[in-house]
């Protein structure tokens with residue numbers, strides 16, 4: 001058993017080093033997740049929050065926050081060893097809509113979110129919750 005351990009650890013390290021260019025995200029990359037309130041004001045006053053956002057993982061609660069138009073809700077995460085990192089959010093457009101969405105899923109976002117400064121960008125809009133990996137093109141991944 002002691003022998004197996006003395007072989008297994010250096011082997012694991014060697015494999016990690018060989019795979020470094022492909023899997024370094026598991027160990028080092030810090031992802032920035034942004035969720036912006038881009039909802040139209042309609043008849044709500046500009047200074048009053050019209051969106052309530054609550055994002056969390058199994059282990060970490062980012063908080064339930066009121067958001068005014070244009071406000072950004074952001075946090076950072078790394079991907080855990082088993083690549084099971086998952087943050088989900090509940091979005092509530094006051095008096096109109098609510099839904100939950102996955103803001104960061106390790107296997108889905110590991111690659112697409114490294115393109116633009118390691119950022120996953122979400123925009124909450126009138127017809128749904130949009131994603132962008134480049135902060136230029138947006139896709140409605142979670143219609144209300």
Ligand SMILES: *[C@@H]1O[C@H](CO)[C@@H](O)[C@H](O)[C@H]1NC(C)=O
Nearest residue numbers: 032034116117119121135136
């Ligand atoms: C995305 O673009 C907007 C508008 O140019 C800018 O304000 C924002 O900081 C950018 N976000 C990121 C994460 O680069």
